Amino acid sequence: MNKSMKAYLVEEFDNNDTSKMQIATIDVPTIQEDEVLIQIAGTSFNPADRQVAAGEYKDFFSVPMPYVIGMDGSGVVVEIGNKVTNVQVNDRVFSYLGYAYGGGAGEFAVTKASNVAQAPKNIPLSDAATATGAALTAWETLFENGKLEPGQKVIVNGASGGVGSFVVQLAKWKGAYVIGVDAPEHLDAVKMLGADQVVNYKVEKAEEVVEGEVDLIINFSNAPNSQIQGQMSILKKGGIVVNGNAASAQDMFQKTGGNQAFADGVVFDEPEDTKDDFEYIVFAVHPDSSALTRIAELIDEGMIKPYITKRIDVSQLHEVHNSYLKGQNVGKVAVIVNDQI
Numbered sequence: 215m216n217k218s219m220k221a222y223l224v225e226e227f228d229n230n231d232t233s234k235m236q237i238a239t240i241d242v243p244t245i246q247e248d249e250v251l252i253q254i255a256g257t258s259f260n261p262a263d264r265q266v267a268a269g270e271y272k273d274f275f276s277v278p279m280p281y282v283i284g285m286d287g288s289g290v291v292v293e294i295g296n297k298v299t300n301v302q303v304n305d306r307v308f309s310y311l312g313y314a315y316g317g318g319a320g321e322f323a324v325t326k327a328s329n330v331a332q333a334p335k336n337i338p339l340s341d342a343a344t345a346t347g348a349a350l351t352a353w354e355t356l357f358e359n360g361k362l363e364p365g366q367k368v369i370v371n372g373a374s375g376g377v378g379s380f381v382v383q384l385a386k387w388k389g390a391y392v393i394g395v396d397a398p399e400h401l402d403a404v405k406m407l408g409a410d411q412v413v414n415y416k417v418e419k420a421e422e423v424v425e426g427e428v429d430l431i432i433n434f435s436n437a438p439n440s441q442i443q444g445q446m447s448i449l450k451k452g453g454i455v456v457n458g459n460a461a462s463a464q465d466m467f468q469k470t471g472g473n474q475a476f477a478d479g480v481v482f483d484e485p486e487d488t489k490d491d492f493e494y495i496v497f498a499v500h501p502d503s504s505a506l507t508r509i510a511e512l513i514d515e516g517m518i519k520p521y522i523t524k525r526i527d528v529s530q531l532h533e534v535h536n537s538y539l540k541g542q543n544v545g546k547v548a549v550i551v552n553d554q555i
């Protein structure tokens with residue numbers, strides 16, 4: 215195998231100067247006994263890719279330099295460590311590679327075998343990366359933290375977003391009544407994803423247009439705290455709020471210490487004095503190959519599909535980062551690294 219590869223990376227934190235992102239030739243990473251090497255077909259964009267490259271989390275966990283961008287990856291396993299039993303060479307897999315690994319925008323990426331699952335079969339392998347980090351975040355939000363049950367009512371802020379688009383579809387699959395909150399230009403997409411009711415956050419307040427109370431409020435957007443607090447006026451006693459937005463996450467990393475948060479995913483409740491009335495959860499996604507396996511099955515069964523709004527070649531990756539900085543991303547951007555595998 216080639217010992218060198220091309221990868222889209224930052225040599226050092228770029229403080230959101232995306233002209234510092236570059237394609238460079240570096241060594242193919244080597245694996246430890248519990249890791250696998252994946253020949254990458256595709257990755258996808260997550261806001262956290264930009265935040266890590268900018269250096270926003272550098273005080274909370276160590277980032278290997280040069281940092282190959284891309285926390286999502288799909289491709290073919292080409293090498294496994296001695297202790298790996300869950301996947302084999304030539305398996306077609308997808309993975310939320312993890313914050314500290316990154317690597318999706320390289321020709322080859324390494325991650326723990328426990329972060330990897332068999333990819334869905336009925337979408338192109340290069341698209342499968344779009345259903346890793348964001349889909350896993352949605353899964354953990356709804357079913358681990360939100361404890362969603364059929365028939366419950368859930369508000370989803372950022373419903374057309376990378377995470378929100380999976381939250382809406384998974385909540386509908388579970389049998390919930392879904393209220394999707396987003397900008398007016400995204401509301402047709404939110405309906406198409408299956409939401410029962412849509413709310414234009416620019417002119418409406420969910421608490422004024424939703425009938426009755428809700429069981430769960432989810433935020434994967436830059437909604438201000440006042441928006442979520444307003445919605446909490448119609449939250450049932452004992453209801454749950456799951457807030458995954460970046461600023462809330464940073465707050466969490468400060469409180470918990472980033473390494474632990476990024477390695478394991480961390481959940482905590484706040485504020486303490488209101489705990490009896492509701493649960494307020496801020497959390498970070500953690501790798502989970504059994505949840506990814508379930509996500510692949512649901513894609514193959516036609517129950518959910520990634521809301522891919524754009525496909526680009528990896529050489530255009532900086533353009534997605536620039537769009538994100540201008541606030542222009544919707545849904546998932548599939549980034550093709552190699553569509554020949």
Ligand SMILES: NC(=O)c1ccc[n+]([C@@H]2O[C@H](COP(=O)([O-])OP(=O)(O)OC[C@H]3O[C@@H](n4cnc5c(N)ncnc54)[C@H](OP(=O)(O)O)[C@@H]3O)[C@@H](O)[C@H]2O)c1
Binds near residue numbers: 375377458
């Ligand atoms: N905690 C975790 O583990 C985790 C994991 C993944 C992502 N995240 C975070 O979750 C957030 C969303 O990520 P993403 O990839 O889904 O982003 P995204 O694709 O940019 O989606 C965000 C969506 O929210 C909409 N929005 C903006 N302001 C809103 C408001 N006030 N009310 C309702 N919707 C609003 C946006 O619309 P317009 O901007 O067009 O108006 C956009 O459609 C980011 O902060 C990201 O860092 C956290």
